[in-house]
Amino acid sequence: MTQAPEIRSSSSFEPGASAGSAAADPATKAQLFDYRQAANPVRHGLTEPIPYHQWGPDLHSSGPSRVIPLDLSQELGTAGPSTSPALAAHFLRIEAGEGLPASANATSSLFFVLEGRGLCRRRAEGPSPAVSLSWQAGDLFVLPAGGAALLEAETSSVLYWVHDGPLLHHLGATASEPRFQATHYAGTWLRQELEALAADPSSANSNRLSLLLANRDLPASRTVTHTLWAMFGMVPAGAVQAPHRHQSVALDLIVDCDPGCHTLVGTELDADGAIRNPTRIDWQAGGAFVTPPGHWHAHVNASGRKALLLPIQDAGLHTYLRSLDIRFAG
Ligand SMILES: [Fe+2]
Structure with a gap:
């Protein structure tokens, strides 16, 4: 029989003498911080904030079959490839006639x-x-927890792959129970429905034409999986969206665009409801970028042609936690 480890305590504690230091029990791992030092540990040197970052299509436009992680683990201070604390995004390049395994300890792969x-x-x-x-x-297709998927290309192929493996790693958990069925969304259907939405008279003055991908196994969240959220969206030529924000991170994939399309992003609004001192992220077709949680952002199409984007978020999880907190300027 295995003996349970002894939980020890000590009467000789180390005081937290000055600002920034913790009181500690030298016999155990226990520490005590002044509330003011630990109330918001999302700051440089502790829990690193999620940075702005983008990746261009040059990463996947040529070369051998391979998985290309969009890795910010150094910036985030996380173990293993991750693009945000909970999600890992990748490009997959697969040459014609070749196969590439896509394997992760994840509840959801998109x-x-x-x-x-x-x-x-x-x-x-x-x-x-x-x-x-x-x-x-x-x-677009999603797979629940399960074994490694083998992707076999009939013609030279590029895929965008997002999974929630970093969340599982943080939890110290192994995904074993599928929570939804593998589901396929045909591109012809997505484009047909998006065009129908654009043609609807109620869309005439809308600068946001988007489909939220959902699954009949997940009626409460209306998301593509129980952790992931996906939106197939069109930004019409000339559109300037009003800013919005949410507590989910967005790993945005640009499906199609001409030069001039961009996203403005920043932490505050000015008195007119515009983003104060925004950072501009110029879109590239086949490229991806990160929109950090809580940052105001607005998509702008200054080209002469409609653009298509696919943001993937951890908003399935945030919806379950009731922490999405989506807000729109004005
Ligand atoms: Fe957004």
């Missing part, structure tokens, strides 16, 4: 096909049934 066509296969494992689906450019 794939969007930027180029090419092929097959996704996964063997049955425990409670997770086998998966076999065809994909082509413009399609």
Whole structure:
């Protein structure tokens, strides 16, 4: 029989003498901080804030089959590749006739096909049934917890892959129970529905034309998985969106755009409801960028052609926690 470790305590404590130092029990790991030193540990040197960052399509436009992590783990101080504290985004480049495994300890994996066509296969494992689906450019599919997926390209392909493995790593948990069925959203259907939305008379004055991807297994959250949120959106030529913000992080993929499309992002609004001293992130088709949680952001299309974007967020999880806190300027 294994003996439980002894929980020790000590009567000779080390005082927290000055600002920034903790009182400590030298016999254990226990510490005590003055509330004022620890009430908001999201700051440089402690829990690192999520930075602005973007990645261009040059990362995946050529070269051999490979997984390309969009890794900010150094900046975030997290272990293992991660793009935000809970999510990891990647580009996958797969040459024609080749296969690439996509494996992660994750409850949710989302794939969007930027180029090419092929097959996704996964063997049955425990409670997770086998998966076999065809994909082509413009399609999106999600896989629940399960074994490694093999992506086989019939033509040279590029996919965007986001999963919640970093969240599982932080929790020290292994994803074992599928919480939704593997689900495929055909690109032709997504574009058809988006065009129908754009053509609806009620959209005439809207600068936000977007479809939220949902799943009948998840009626309460109306999200693409129970942790991930995905939106397929159009920003019409000339559109200037009013700013909004939310506590979920956004890992934005630009599906299609011409030069001039950009996002303005910043932490505060001015008296007119515009973003004060915004950072400008210029879009690149096939590129991706991070919108940190809580930052005001507005998409602008100063080109002469509509643009398409696919933000992926951890908003399924935030919706469950009731912490999304989405707000719109004005
Ligand atoms: Fe947003």
